[in-house]
Structure formats: C-alpha cells, structure tokens
Amino acid sequence: MFDRICVPTDGSDAAAAAFEHVLAVAADHGATVHLLHVADTTRDSVTRIGGDVVDVLEREGESIVADAAARAAERGVEAETAVRQGGVPETVAAYAAEVDADLVAMSTQGRQGVERLVGSTTERVVRRSLVPVLALRPGDDEVPYPYEDVLVPTDGSPAATAALDRVLPVAERAGATVHVLSVVDTGGIGIGDYVEADVLSGYADDAVAEGVERVEAAGLEAVGAVEVASSAARGIGAYVDDPGADLVAMGTHGRTGAGRYLLGSVAERTLRTAPVPVLTVPVGDEQSSD
Structure with a gap:
C-alpha cells in the first residue's frame, strides 16, 4: 500500500505520460502525490526581468509542478508541490525522505532524451533511495x-x-x-x-x-x-x-x-x-x- 508518492517531473512529454500511470496508482491507494521539480544547479539560471532578479529554472519549475498538481486535482488526487535546487538523484532521495514518501515514481526518460536518464539518473535514484522506486518507461501509460x-x-x-x-x-x-x-x-x-x-x-x-x-x-x-x-x-x-x-x-x-x-x-x-x-x-x- 502506498500513502505518499514522490513524483519527480521535468515537464517532458515522457514525464507527463508516466504521471498518468502514477495518478491511477495514487487514486487507487488514496495516496498523496508529492510533485518535485529539481532545478539543475550546474546551469546558470539567474537573470533580470524588469527590475527583479529571478531564477528562471525555479520559475519554470513552479509552472511545471503547478500544471501537474492541476492534473492530479482533475483525478481527485491530493497533491503537494516543491521546487528544489541541486543534483537530481540526491535531491530526489532527500525530498522523498523529507516528505516520508513510501514510493518514488519517475519516468526513465527526460527532456534530454533516453541517454540522459536511462543508465544515469533513474539508476542513481534507485541506488540512493531508501524507499521503493517505480520506474516508468515511455508507453507505460498503456500498461493496465x-x-x-x-x-x-x-x-x-x-x-x-x-x-x-x-x-x-x-x-x-x-x-x-x-x-x-x-x-x-x-x-x-x-x-x-x-x-x-x-x-x-x-x-x-x-x-x-x-x-x-x-x-x-x-x-x-x-x-x-x-x-x-x-x-x-x-x-x-x-x-x-x-x-x-x-x-x-x-x-x-x-x-x-x-x-x-x-x-x-x-x-x-x-x-x-x-x-x-x-x-x-x-x-x-x-x-x-x-
């Protein structure tokens, strides 16, 4: 049984497709989904918009998790959102521990394509995670x-x-x-x-x-x-x-x-x-x- 599911998302089509499967799991278990976007700190993301200095990656991340939370609400699934800076694997593992998640669910393909995540990020999350990880490949939304x-x-x-x-x-x-x-x-x-x-x-x-x-x-x-x-x-x-x-x-x-x-x-x-x-x-x- 799952009560709190940590769902890392980067806003990619693959992440969106995997999220449909996660929502089915969450709805069945009555679980809360904790939506996380990790702003990669290896990229320069601070800029000035008008008179304000903003972090464009954090701003983009806020939009991504807000959209995902809206999709969860449509399915009657409770959602919490967060944007964090850092390396993806360690940040995902730390956030899952922070919210006391009993499952991490994530796509095995991200914005940079299959080579960025498969054999890399997903596996590193699996190695670090203290809770089970549900890895979803593109097309898994079609799995019953x-x-x-x-x-x-x-x-x-x-x-x-x-x-x-x-x-x-x-x-x-x-x-x-x-x-x-x-x-x-x-x-x-x-x-x-x-x-x-x-x-x-x-x-x-x-x-x-x-x-x-x-x-x-x-x-x-x-x-x-x-x-x-x-x-x-x-x-x-x-x-x-x-x-x-x-x-x-x-x-x-x-x-x-x-x-x-x-x-x-x-x-x-x-x-x-x-x-x-x-x-x-x-x-x-x-x-x-x-």
Whole structure:
C-alpha cells in the first residue's frame, strides 16, 4: 500500500505520460502525490526581468509542478508541490525522505532524451533511495492498472524475499497473479560445466518453491517458473514478453558467489530494457548477504 508518492517531473512529454500511470496508482491507494521539480544547479539560471532578479529554472519549475498538481486535482488526487535546487538523484532521495514518501515514481526518460536518464539518473535514484522506486518507461501509460500479472524475479536472497513481500499487498489489492521466476544464467558457464549448471538449477528450483509458498500463504494465485538464459536480464525480459507481465518487482541487491547473482546490476539492466513498469525495492547490504 502506498500513502505518499514522490513524483519527480521535468515537464517532458515522457514525464507527463508516466504521471498518468502514477495518478491511477495514487487514486487507487488514496495516496498523496508529492510533485518535485529539481532545478539543475550546474546551469546558470539567474537573470533580470524588469527590475527583479529571478531564477528562471525555479520559475519554470513552479509552472511545471503547478500544471501537474492541476492534473492530479482533475483525478481527485491530493497533491503537494516543491521546487528544489541541486543534483537530481540526491535531491530526489532527500525530498522523498523529507516528505516520508513510501514510493518514488519517475519516468526513465527526460527532456534530454533516453541517454540522459536511462543508465544515469533513474539508476542513481534507485541506488540512493531508501524507499521503493517505480520506474516508468515511455508507453507505460498503456500498461493496465490495476496490474493483472506481477513478475517477481528471485535468486533466493533476502533482497528477493523483501521485494516479494513488498509487492504482495499491491498484487492483493489488484487481484493479480504473482509470477515467481528464477533465471539460470548460463552466460558464465563453459562447456563441461554440467555440475555447476546442476547447482544453479537447484538454487533456482528452491528459490521459486520458497517464493510460491509465500505467495500462496498470502492467499494469492502463484505461478512458478525456472528459465534458462544467457543472462538474468534477458531471461526476465523474455518472460515479460511471454507469458507476460504488467509489472516487474525486484530487490536491488542479491546473491553472489557460488549462487551467482540475479539482482543489483541486473535490476539496472532490467530498468533499461523492460517494456513494463519496474518496481525496485532497496535492501541494506547487511540484509542481502548470505
């Protein structure tokens, strides 16, 4: 359940499209959206208009969040607005903490195009955020909400379990089916590494069984699957395409060593490529270690 959603916006078409999806989530949960525009302090923005010295980026930001608040009001969603100066990732994370947000929701594309945000700002927000981040790609406004199928990749780590537990109330509210997926990553396995492949498959089977048990204990429909792919991210992407998912939820740390890894950097690659919204759930390093 979400009560306070921090929504960074730069006024771009991509941010506006993502906001429609966020408003659907907020309306369903009865949440307040906290609209934030970050005026980039790396740009010279002070100028004189008439007899007044003004910051044009702050003035532009005030207009952007005011327009977004008006759209929220049309949907019956309560909104608060703020304009801050600073670097985007750290300012977003700090503001989310300031308003005690339980979710950050943001587009993965901004005014400068996909290269500015994907692999950059969104991922840096995910690394800094102490609360889950819902990353929305252009076109995600077409994804149905409430979600019908939620995909939770797992490697059996505490981070994967945390992501599953965090998304279960969302799935329950929507009546969604929860798909628990473990990917056997064959990218680092050479010819003759059959023993290692068997070990990885064993980890995957156990992780899926544990996840399915948690889903069913919550009274939800569960589907368990183990897929083999040349990388975890590719396996996740293939599953999103077929049999399909409306949301991917995953932790931001995961298993390493003998069990390889599924989360962490894989979460970042999934953010860049998944054609549906991705919910990342932060877990401290001390919790994600075996």
